[in-house]
Amino acid sequence: MGCFTSRFKQRFPGYDGPKELASQTSFTVSEVEALFEMFKDISGSMADDGLISKEEFQLALFKNSKKENLFANRIFQLFDLKHRGALDFSDFVKSLNVFHPHTSLEEKVNFEFKLYDLDDTGFIERTEVKEMLYALQKESEIRLSDATVETILDKTFQDIDGNQDGKIDKDEWSHFVSRRPSLMKIMTLPYLK
The missing domain is CATH 1.10.238.10 (EF-hand)
Structure with missing residues (x-):
């Protein structure tokens, strides 16, 4: 089991399990699991690195990775909690939390x-x-x-x-x-x- 977990974390850097992320956000465990499925689709759309690049983010929003959009760029910048130019799953969930109905x-x-x-x-x-x-x-x-x-x-x-x-x-x-x-x-x- 440890080997699987290690490979999984390598494939998805910064991955925090659904229970951990649910405890840190307004999302339930099942909502975090659903977000992970969305994250996998977006993060694998251009490069299979387990991260969402700015281009993948824009592709998910506009179906076009080349279209520059001030709002999308700014949202990506605010979601990039670790300031590394890519979103890991933890960044993704914690950032989307602001859109949850139970967020203040x-x-x-x-x-x-x-x-x-x-x-x-x-x-x-x-x-x-x-x-x-x-x-x-x-x-x-x-x-x-x-x-x-x-x-x-x-x-x-x-x-x-x-x-x-x-x-x-x-x-x-x-x-x-x-x-x-x-x-x-x-x-x-x-x-x-």
């Missing part, structure tokens, strides 16, 4: 804030929101004039930036989201309810 609203808000804080400064700045808007346009068929983008930015910061310092801090973000619960719907995987 505070954790969800913090993750969403980090998603938009592209420069990891602890603030969401106008340039980051602008970059997101341009990325959304590039990925969709919507085209907005520069003046419209500036109007959206002005309105966004007027609504969220309570102290009008030109950047959105975590408290301002939390307050904004608390008044708009629909923004948090994307932070919960409905099939887990």
Whole structure:
């Protein structure tokens, strides 16, 4: 049995068993086992190394490993808990935990804030929101004039930036989201309810 476990851990670096991961997350053992099946499919889609590369992550999301996507890149970066450019199974489960219905609203808000804080400064700045808007346009068929983008930015910061310092801090973000619960719907995987 020890030899099998050793080979299995070599094939899936960072593998923590379902019971261990269930005890560290909101997932049940059977949900962790189901996530492992998904992980195996994704991690073996381009290279059979037991890890999910950024390209495999994008392939799973878009069916295209070459398509650059700011949101997918940022989510991958936040999921890469060990900062090594690839996700192991433990990273995958612990990161997906933020989308579990039983994960606290505070954790969800913090993750969403980090998603938009592209420069990891602890603030969401106008340039980051602008970059997101341009990325959304590039990925969709919507085209907005520069003046419209500036109007959206002005309105966004007027609504969220309570102290009008030109950047959105975590408290301002939390307050904004608390008044708009629909923004948090994307932070919960409905099939887990």
